[in-house]
Amino acid sequence: MINTTEAGLLVSTRKGLLIARSSGGRRDWDWSELQFGGWIIDYAVRDPRNGTIWCAANHWQWGARLHRSDDDGATWSEASTPAFSDGERSLQGVWTIEPGVEDGVLYAGTMPAALFKSSDDGASWHELSALTNHPTNERWEPGAAGLMFHHLGVDQTDPGRIVAAGSATGTYVSYDGGDSWQQRNGGIRADNVPPEMQDVTPCIHSMHAHPRQRGRLWQQGHFGQYRSDDDGEHWIEVGRDLPGEFGFASAIDPNDPDVCYYVPLDFDQARMPRGGALKVFRTSDAGATFRELSDGLPQAGFHQAVYRQALGQDGADPLGLYMGSSGGQLFASIDGGERWTLLRANLAPITAVRAWTMT
Amino acid sequence: MAIEARIGRGLRAHVDAPEAVDVHGDTARDAIACLMALHPQLRRFVLDDAERLRPHVNVFINDEQLADRAALSDPVRDGDRLYILPAVSGGSR
Numbered sequence: 342m343i344n345t346t347e348a349g350l351l352v353s354t355r356k357g358l359l360i361a362r363s364s365g366g367r368r369d370w371d372w373s374e375l376q377f378g379g380w381i382i383d384y385a386v387r388d389p390r391n392g393t394i395w396c397a398a399n400h401w402q403w404g405a406r407l408h409r410s411d412d413d414g415a416t417w418s419e420a421s422t423p424a425f426s427d428g429e430r431s432l433q434g435v436w437t438i439e440p441g442v443e444d445g446v447l448y449a450g451t452m453p454a455a456l457f458k459s460s461d462d463g464a465s466w467h468e469l470s471a472l473t474n475h476p477t478n479e480r481w482e483p484g485a486a487g488l489m490f491h492h493l494g495v496d497q498t499d500p501g502r503i504v505a506a507g508s509a510t511g512t513y514v515s516y517d518g519g520d521s522w523q524q525r526n527g528g529i530r531a532d533n534v535p536p537e538m539q540d541v542t543p544c545i546h547s548m549h550a551h552p553r554q555r556g557r558l559w560q561q562g563h564f565g566q567y568r569s570d571d572d573g574e575h576w577i578e579v580g581r582d583l584p585g586e587f588g589f590a591s592a593i594d595p596n597d598p599d600v601c602y603y604v605p606l607d608f609d610q611a612r613m614p615r616g617g618a619l620k621v622f623r624t625s626d627a628g629a630t631f632r633e634l635s636d637g638l639p640q641a642g643f644h645q646a647v648y649r650q651a652l653g654q655d656g657a658d659p660l661g662l663y664m665g666s667s668g669g670q671l672f673a674s675i676d677g678g679e680r681w682t683l684l685r686a687n688l689a690p691i692t693a694v695r696a697w698t699m700t
Numbered sequence: 701m702a703i704e705a706r707i708g709r710g711l712r713a714h715v716d717a718p719e720a721v722d723v724h725g726d727t728a729r730d731a732i733a734c735l736m737a738l739h740p741q742l743r744r745f746v747l748d749d750a751e752r753l754r755p756h757v758n759v760f761i762n763d764e765q766l767a768d769r770a771a772l773s774d775p776v777r778d779g780d781r782l783y784i785l786p787a788v789s790g791g792s793r
Contacts, residue, residue, distance in 0.1 A: 402756040402786045403714060403745040424749045431748035 347699035348655055349413075350663055351394065352671060353382035356689035358396055360414040367661050367675045367698075370684065373414055384650055384693045388440045388447070395420075395447075395463070397435035405434045407449075409463060423449050423457035423466040430455075436491040437650070442500040452489030454481060454507050458519060469519035472505060477524050480542040484508035484563075491649060494550025494558070504558060504572065506548035511541070512560070512573045525573025530564040547591045547649045554598035561591040561649075566603050568628045579628025580605065584615040590652035594660050594677070599627040602634075602654075602662065602678060604647045612646055619643045621652075621664070621678050637681030638672060645670070650693035657698045665691025701778030705735045707742070708785035715741050723782070728759060729772035731782050746784060756787045 350361040350370065357380060360373040381399040388395065394414055399405040407420040424432055430453050437450040445462040455473045457466040472490075481488055486508065494504035503519055506512045511529070513522040526540040534541065544563035550572075551557040558569040558576075566580030566588070580586065585605035594600035603622050607615040614620065618641065621634040645668040655661035660677045669688035672681045702722035712719065723734040736743045748754055752770070759766040760783040767774050776782060 400714070402710070402754065404748060404754055406744065422744070426749075428750045431750050431752065 348657070348661065349387065349697050350653070351385040351387065351396075351693075351695045352663075352665060352685070352688070352691060353385045353396075353650070353693035353695075354665075354669065354689040354691050355381045358382045358385050358398075358414075359685075359688070360394075361684075362413075367655070367657075367673070372685075376414065376417070377408070382692060383434045384437055384695075386438050386695045387697050389697065390440055390444075391462075393462075395438045397438065397449075399434050405432050407435060407438075407463065420463050421459075421465055423451055423455075423468070425455070425468065433487060434489065436489045437493055439493040439495045441495055442497055446500075448493050448495055448503070450490035450493050450505065450507065452487045454478075454488045454490050454510050456490055456493070456503075456505055456519065471520055472513060472515070472522050475513065475522050475524070477511075477542060480538075481507075482509045482542065482544075484544050492545070492548040494548070496550070496555070497552055499555075502555075502572075504548070504550045506545040506560065508546065509542055509544035509563070511543050512545055512548060512558070514572045525569075526576070527574050528576040528578070529562055529567060530578070532564050546589045547652075549591065549593040549601070551593055551598040552595050557598045559591060559593055559601040561588045561603055563587065563609060566591070566601075566605075566628075568601070577628065579624065580622075580631070583622055583631060584620065587612060588647075589649035590647045590664070592652045592654045592662060594654065595656050596658050596660070597625070600625050600660075601628070602652060603631075604652060604664065606646060613644050617642045617644060619645075619647075619666075621662070621681075623678055634674075634678035634681075636679065637674075637683075648690070648692055650695075651691050653694035653696045655696035655698045661696060661698070663694045663696050665694045667691070703731050703776050703778060703780045703782055705731060705782045705784065708783065710786035711742070711745060711784065715745055717742055725776060727772060728761065728766055728768075728774045728776055728782065731776050732759075732772060732784075735782075735784075742784075756789050758785045758787045759783065760785065 348363045352359040357375040357378040361370040383397045385396040394410040396408045406422045409420040434452040447459040449457040490507035496502035511526040529543040531543045548560040567576040583605040585607045587606045592602045619638040622631040645666040651665040671685040725731040
């Protein structure tokens with residue numbers, strides 16, 4: 342059982358960032374004022390190594406940039422932001438930030454699709470261009486939100502192993518710290534291309550590399566939910582019985598590699614919960630079966646989506662789950678999804694939710 | 701004499717900068733470069749990674765919108781006003 346005395350939440354919205362803290366067993370939360378009001382927060386995350394909070398802010402007029410806080414969000418400073426140096430591409434957004442293994446190492450997935458690395462705790466960034474220049478990049482195709490890498494798996498036991506997934510780039514894995522990459526999309530359906538091209542560059546909506554089982558990946562794709570046991574060389578579709586192959590968000594339980602949570606949406610021509618009922622599904626047996634988790638969630642008239650980064654988990658046991666909607670509602674469960682409560686409503690569309698507990 | 705660069709209220713809401721700054725140059729590019737040298741905190745708000753004008757930033761020379769947004773070659777002369785203003789476009793998110 343992980344100590345959940347202290348817990349924190351970062352709720353990124355299209356109009357700013359909210360930070361919440363709980364010292365009461367995750368039942369009562371103290372909320373910050375809105376930070377970066379008016380800015381689109383593409384992603385915010387806490388680095389568990391040093392407590393630094395990274396906030397990727399964006400503005401339609403003034404561009405994207407990173408901010409950091411070293412005092413739990415009390416004060417912020419603008420940080421160095423990944424920048425392209427080829428005189429052509431320009432940063433349109435930072436979609437994910439992942440801590441590395443070595444001190445000071447951070448990775449950032451961006452739009453346009455690229456992966457940046459910092460070795461000095463974000464003071465400077467350089468592009469891992471072997472990924473950008475992969476010979477398959479001519480097949481990359483922007484999704485509705487653009488062309489980006491939005492999920493990274495950084496192996497905390499092997500600094501060389503990195504898994505990167507994006508829209509619509511498919512999945513890539515590196516075993517040498519990003520110097521070279523292998524495309525890993527075997528078995529993924531892609532109804533947007535001819536049968537001969539099924540595993541070329543599928544659109545991945547969210548992807549997680551499990552920290553306790555090397556090779557175990559989970560993903561919500563544009564066309565189905567998948568598990569892999571070999572770093573994506575082969576993907577197994579696990580969600581055929583779920584109410585919708587589409588969806589954006591997924592979450593793993595870091596304590597159990599056989600657990601994954603999905604929020605299915607009806608197919609890609611609808612992109613909302615089937616029947617207006619918001620349901621989360623959990624598998625606890627590596628995708629063989631799923632349990633519906635809808636107690637406390639709206640079961641009629643719910644026409645919102647849950648975006649790709651908007652299902653967060655806090656790593657505790659029992660697992661805390663925090664789910665933000667495109668209509669600005671934030672739901673929470675502190676028992677692995679069995680029972681949900683509405684934490685906040687009337688927020689701007691929620692782009693990302695990340696959570697932590699103090700151990 | 702100088703060119704008066706005027707920073708729009710919408711931009712000054714996000715970054716500490718004066719409303720008006722005297723700058724010098726023969727083209728809009730020179731004048732903007734001069735402004736960025738005097739107030740480097742404005743650079744990433746106005747220009748992207750490739751030093752291009754951000755798409756939703758409007759630049760006017762007096763009452764004329766900048767003609768050459770790519771190379772910023774529009775001529776300027778002493779006594780002109782160079783306005784840097786947020787466009788009304790782009791706020792759909």
